[in-house]
Amino acid sequence: MEVFYHGTVRSFADEIVRTQRLGYSGGEQHFLGNGVYLYKEQLQARVWAEMKAKSRMSEPVVLRVGVCVPGLEYLDLDLRANQDEFFYWRQQYLKKLGLPGAQHPYYTDSHFCDFISEVLSVNMLAKTFVYVHKKEQQLPVLHTNQKQTNRNITRHFRTEKQYCLKEDSWIKDISEWQVSDYG
Amino acid sequence: MDKHVKWGLMKEYFDNVTVEQLIEDSKRAGMIFGPSEPYLPKPIKARIRQGLRPKRITAIWFEGKPLYYAKKHPWEKQKHTSPQNPT
Numbered sequence: 727m728e729v730f731y732h733g734t735v736r737s738f739a740d741e742i743v744r745t746q747r748l749g750y751s752g753g754e755q756h757f758l759g760n761g762v763y764l765y766k767e768q769l770q771a772r773v774w775a776e777m778k779a780k781s782r783m784s785e786p787v788v789l790r791v792g793v794c795v796p797g798l799e800y801l802d803l804d805l806r807a808n809q810d811e812f813f814y815w816r817q818q819y820l821k822k823l824g825l826p827g828a829q830h831p832y833y834t835d836s837h838f839c840d841f842i843s844e845v846l847s848v849n850m851l852a853k854t855f856v857y858v859h860k861k862e863q864q865l866p867v868l869h870t871n872q873k874q875t876n877r878n879i880t881r882h883f884r885t886e887k888q889y890c891l892k893e894d895s896w897i898k899d900i901s902e903w904q905v906s907d908y909g
Numbered sequence: 910m911d912k913h914v915k916w917g918l919m920k921e922y923f924d925n926v927t928v929e930q931l932i933e934d935s936k937r938a939g940m941i942f943g944p945s946e947p948y949l950p951k952p953i954k955a956r957i958r959q960g961l962r963p964k965r966i967t968a969i970w971f972e973g974k975p976l977y978y979a980k981k982h983p984w985e986k987q988k989h990t991s992p993q994n995p996t
Contacts, residue, residue, distance in 0.1 A: 752939075759938075759939075760939070801915075811916045811919070815916075815919050815923070818923055819923075819931075822923065822926075822928060822931055823928070823931065823932070823935075825928055831932075831935060831940050831941070831942050832940065832941040832942070833940065834939075834940070836939070837935070837938050837939040837940040838938075838940075840938040840939055841934065841935055841938035841940070842919065844934065844937070844938060845918060845919055845922050845934075846915055846916070846918050846919060847918070848915075
């Protein structure tokens, strides 16, 4: 069994621990598609929980989630080989839908991830994404055509590895993770 | 089963699927479909809809973000006049 962490707020956490069920997140802003979003890193889940708690005026809570992940059904999109395949099949997908007479798709990464999960029978996807805090606004800066640039700009940016579980029946145990458990 | 065989399922799928079935499977995954049209930024589409010639859009990059502005066509540029040199 592998351990993951999920950041949430007090009201949801109590319900989740009581029912032992996590809700699905979906929509275009969830780049791995519809599913339960988890982190391997406690601190990342804590940051997420604090962000949600601030907007909801509530208490942040981190949940410890035990998941049984059969190795064959876990697709890590950080691996170069899997990335090559992902972009190749994305190209083939759009090419096939670009045939004359075909309807034009409003493509989104999230829906495409749901599509490949269905075709490949994969129940968990993982990938590292850029994490942009609303206030910090640290976007990667590659180009600028200003004559005088701020030489203190950085090309490094925060990232977070997200795990999207498509099948919540793999979740075996959900408990509240205490701050004293850290370390 | 290693990763190559796993992606082989995708090859098998694309070799056999028809466009109609692909659209159905995509819709089940949540993809939205509509009439085919080329992608254009909204301001240009609006101008075309109004029957106006689209302006040339260009961007200046500032701190990693583009600041868009429209360049005028030569015939759109106003000729500057001054009291000393009236046109």
